[in-house]
Amino acid sequence: MKVGVVTFPGSLDDRDALRAVRAVGAEPVSLWHGDADLKGVDAVILPGGFSYGDYLRCGAIARFAPVMDALVPAAQGGLPVLGICNGFQVLCESHLLPGALIRNDHRKFNCVDQRLVVENASTAWTSDFEAGQEITIVLKNGEGGYVADEATLDRLEGEGQVVFRYAASNPNGSYRDIAGVTNERGNVVGLMPHPEHCIEDGYGPSLDGLPFFTSVLRQAVSA
Amino acid sequence: MTQQLNRPAVDTVEHAATTPDVDQPWAELGLKADEYANIREIVGRRPTSAELAMYSVMWSEHCSYKSSKVHFKLWGENTTDEMREKLLVGIGENAGVVDIGEGWAVTFKAESHNHPSYVEPYQGAATGVGGIVRDIMSMGARPIAVMDPLRFGNLHHPDTQRVLPGVVAGVGGYGNCLGLPNIGGEVVFDDCYQGNPLVNALCVGAMRTSDIHLAKASGVGNKVVLFGAKTGGDGIGGVSVLASETFDEGGPTKRPAVQVGDPFAEKVLIECCLDLYKAGVVDGIQDLGGAGLSCATSELASNGDGGMQIELDRVPLRDASLRPEEILMSESQERMMAVVHPERLEEFLAITDRWDVEATVLGEVTDGDRLVITWHGDVIVDVPPRSVAHEGPTYQRPLERPAYLDALQENGTRTLAKPSTGDALRADLLTLLASPNLCDKSWVTDQYDRYVMGNTALAMPDDAGVVRVDEETGRGVAVSTDCNGRFAKLDPYAGAQLALAESYRNVATSGATPLAVTDCLNFGSPEDPGVMWQFREAIRGIAEGCKTLGIPVTGGNVSFYNQTGDVAIHPTPVIGVLGVMDDVARRTPSGWRTPGQVIYLLGTTRDELDGGEWANVVHGHLGGHPPVVDLAAEQLLGEILVNASRDGLVDAAHDLSDGGLAIALAEATLRHGVGARVWLDDVAARDGIDVFTTLFSESTARAIVAVPRSEEVRFTDMCTARGQVHARIGVVDDQTDGLDVQGQFTVSLEELRRAHQDTLPAVFGR
Structure with missing residues (x-):
């Protein structure tokens, strides 16, 4: 199986x-x-970072990159796409995912080992988790506050599109403690925390990032 | 100055030769009368205004090291052949390079950005990170980690509320956006830094030994290419005006001289440079930092074997109204200069294009021995490049041991009231744990990305930052920076060696073998003989200490004029030690996790409270003599810690320094929230001191370790065989809530946490 990672x-x-x-x-x-x-x-994975410096709105310029012309229809057609941090912001700006990410409520960059609850274990990227499972994933960003209007939030909750919620404490003022969401089809997932930093013993706070990548692998094998 | 530089007509060499009597603004540019006379002699006429601009920035204290250079021979005199063997590139290049084995080389260097960070905290700190990262890049390395030793005035002073949040946000804002893990550093508070905060930045880079690049322009006909950001009006005169002048109360505001950083441009520049190196299209490379194009052109030409011809009007500008003198002095960030063989130029430009990096051929290497710069065809600079870059003035500044020192050293801690009951010891522990220098620094370090690149094996608050270099084998490096300015104030020779010893110990505590040293020497005005004496003592201390330890100094930085009026900061020679590990997966963390493991105290404790944190926090006292330096004991302790890590004999290790054993025990307990029971009567009796001294003395060459019971015999046998003083002082115990110092006091985890964690958020908010 081939997994692409976009470099902006x-x-x-x-x-x-x-x-x-x-x-x-x-x-x-x-x-x-x-x-x-x-x-x-x-x-495809859209990785973390500061695409084009993020001097405008995070992800707002990356959305117009040529690679997105290919990615958006593919994602709409069911291609599994994971947006991590800046990648999540790009997915929201591209309208592949609902909502937006704004400046942390404490207005600082924040790098912590964050507890999360897996709310939806049936997406392309979370099927190797169990619903309700608590995991620890690195969180590091300055603009990670997830926001959407009330109707959208209610719909996301109702349709099971909230994939991850912050446990213990809300690190950035995200509405309803939302850390990650998916689209209706469950193939596009975006989250602020960084599963790719939790895959190797000794180089991160946990191994809880591995199921993200094994999930999509299993899906491709069974598809 | 304005009158000269803003003249519409350009001051050409031809014009200068015919107008010897023009009044030039050398004093405003920071030059002394004899320096100006010297320039006239070198060029054989009056300098053009462009030449004057170049000489003034390159002969500034910051660029020329004119006050410190005469003492640098101490480095060479104290570097043995054995130490040189590990050095692939030594002092004098952009950064030193050491061989870490298996074909890998590592380069690391620290630099100061003190004055700009006081004027404009965010941009000053941000561009400090940017500058040191470009230094590392220009050696051919990929930057792999940064760390920032920071020093501020009183935590509760209103100006600290302005400076600290800005500096921290600047370090984070720039470093995070570059994608470099920030793995350590320091945050220290002392009144002496109130008007002179110290913002030092260290960067580590790695490369294959075959990929080292040097800053030199050779090969006649090779093209000189400027690439990266456009040149603007920021940072003009930053070097001469900011870094080489003391802040005087009531002086004019100097904000315009601070540069503005664009980390995105630098990130792209890093990736672009690495692609250029990989393609082999770069013959010589130099970053543009302090003194901008003046520095890059003169240093490249001076290090090469010929001359250089530059068409200055080709420089891409952000502000078209900039005069040639300003273009030469601009310190606009995120720019590099490369020397490229003409046949490889097309390939070079294709790579810069791919990264959308603007690249412009400014000129070429010539067979003369002159640096010639033209402006729309007129020659405005024609000088021997060495005279600009390397043959600046050298001062033998007077030095004299300060008169106050005898009284200061007389006034030790022996007469201070000391706690004698368990309750009083407990209260002092909590007071220290909450004090600005010993409290939890997460408010600062959580603003830095420590995980990016996925190679971080240890980061703050562990003793050293550890990163993997080779993903196949796990080979990697550990780095720590340390300095206790209070010790250096009491005795700069010993203080510098104590900084070296602590940094060495921290690296060894993580399990790495110390290999090389960099320094960032922050001092007051070199025109003060007392400061100059401190400076020389510190250099002597470091050089002789390194010789004893057998690890070379690979490079460093000097920052003078850190003083307000007549009052200098404590001498603050920050020392960075770099160590190597075969496999960083074996690194030793600083906190214990496993109940039942046995806690050993390694080393001997003496009555050494002078200059320490207990005297500082509890009594506001500074006086006496700092702890005794024992480098042989440090080496032995280092070997024990490295062997123990390699052989799996210890699961945790924490060095003893500020606040002594009491703070080390509390930190090791707090790290993972696992308690411990300790008993200190036996070890106090062995060392002939009381329990208070055992807890708070800052004697050197000590560490605590947590040993699995299955390895206890092997561990103690190793200590005994090698003559390492060791004592079993406790056990890791999850049934104990917090810390139980038997026969003295207990303190719960919650109390420890509250004391340790609340200090910075109480001042700076959540």
Whole structure:
């Protein structure tokens, strides 16, 4: 199975995402922001970072990159896509996911080992978890506050599209403690925490990131 | 100055030769009368205004090291052949390079951005990170980690509320956006830094030994290419005006001289440079930092074997109204200069294009021995490049041991009231744990990304930051920075060696073998003989200490003029030690987790409270003599810790330094919230001191370790065989809530946590 990782100018965790793909035995493929070409991959990760410096709204410029011209229809057609941190912001800006990410309520960048509850264990990227499971994933961002209007939030809750919720304490003022969401089909998932930093013993607070990548691998194998 | 620089006509060499009597603003540019006379002699006429601009920035204290250079021979005199063997590149290049084995080389260096960070905390700190990262890049390395030793004035002073949040946000804002893990550093508070905060930045980079690049322009006809950001008006005169002048109360505001950083441009520049290196299209490379194009052109040419011709009007500008003198002095960030063989130029430009990095050929390497710069065809600079870059003035500044020192050293801690009951010891422990220098620093360090790149094996608050270099084998490096300015104030020679010893110990505590040293020497005005004496004593201390430890100094930085009026900061020679590990998966963390493991105290404790945190926090006292330096004991302790890590004999280790054993025990307990029972009567009796001294003395060459019971015999046998003083002082115990110092006091985890964690948020908010 081939998993693509997009590098935008300013992407930072692209190499980490490629490493995570390799760690579960899939074939990592680098995708370039300037090429509208997904190189035949079976899934795509939009990694963390500060695409184009994020001097405008986070993800607002990356949305217009040529690679997104190929990615958006593919995602709408069911291609598994995972957006991590800046990748989540890009997915929201691209309207592949509802809502938006704003400045943390304490107005600082925050890097912590964050407790999360898995709310939906049936998406392309979470099927190797169990619903209700508590996990620890690295969280690090300055603009991670998830917001949406009340109707959207109610709909997300009702349809099971809230995938992760912050446990213990809300680190950034996200509405309803939401840390990650999915689209209606369950193939596109975005979250602020960084599963790619939790895949190797000794290099992160847990191994709780691995099921993200094994989930999508299993889905491709069974598809 | 304005009158000269804003003249519409350009001051050409030809014009200068015919107008010898023009009044030039050398004093405003920071030059002394004899320095200006010297320049006239070198160029054989009056300098053009462009030449004057170049000489003034390159001969500033910051760039020329004119006050410190004469003392640098101490480095060479104290570096043995054995120490040199590990050095692939030594002092003098952008950064030193050490061989860490298996074909890998590591480069690391620290630099100061003190003055800009006081004027404009966010941008000052941000561009400090940017500058040191470019230094590392220009050696051919991929930057792999940063750390920031920071020093501020009183935590409760209103100006600290302005400076600290800005500096921390700047370090984070820039470093996080570059994707470099921030793995350590320091946060220290002392009144002496109130008007002179110290913002030092360290960067580590890694490369294959075959990929080292040097800053030199050779090969006649090779192209000189400027690439990266456009040149703007920011930071003009930053070097000469900011870094080389003391802040005087009531002086004019200096904000415009601070540079503004764009971390996104730097991130792209890093990736672009690495692609250029990989393609092999770079012959020589130099970053543009302090003194901008003046520095890059003159240093590249001076290090090469010929001259250089530059067309300055080709420089891409953000502000078209900039004059040539300003372009030469601008410190606009995120720029690099490369020397490229003409046949590889097309390939070079294709790579910069792919990254959308602007690249411009400014000129070429010539066969003369002159640096010639033209402006729309007119020659405005024609100088020997060495005279600008390397042959600046050298001062033998007067030095004199300060008169106050005898009285200060007389006034030790022996007469201070000391706690004598368990309750009083407990109260002092909690007071220290909550004090600004010993409290939890998460408010600061959580603003830094410590995980990016996925290679971080240890980061703050552990003793050293540890990152993997080779993903296949796990080979990696550990780095720590340390300095206790209070010790250095009492005795700068010993204080510098204590900084070296602590940094060495921290690296060894993590399990790495110390290999090399970098320094960032922060001092007051070199024009004060007392400061100059402190400076020389510190350099002597570091150089001789390194010789004893057998690890070379690979490079460093000097920051003078850290004083307000007549009052200098404590001498603050920050020392960074880098160590190597075969496999960083074996690193030793600082906190214990496993109940039943046995706690050993390694080393001997003496009555050494002078200059320590107990005297500082409880009595507001500074006086006496700092702890005795025993580098042989440090080496032995280091070997024990490294072997124990390699052989799996210890699961946790924490060095003893500020606040002594009491703070080390509390921190090791707090790290993972697992309690401990300790008994100190025997070890106090062995060392001939009371329990108070055992808890709070800051004697050196000590550490605590947690040993699995299955390894206890092997561990103690190793200590005995090697002559390492050791004592079993406790056990890790999850049935104990917090810390139980038997026969003295107990303190719960919640109380420890509250004391440790509430201090910074109480001042700076959540």
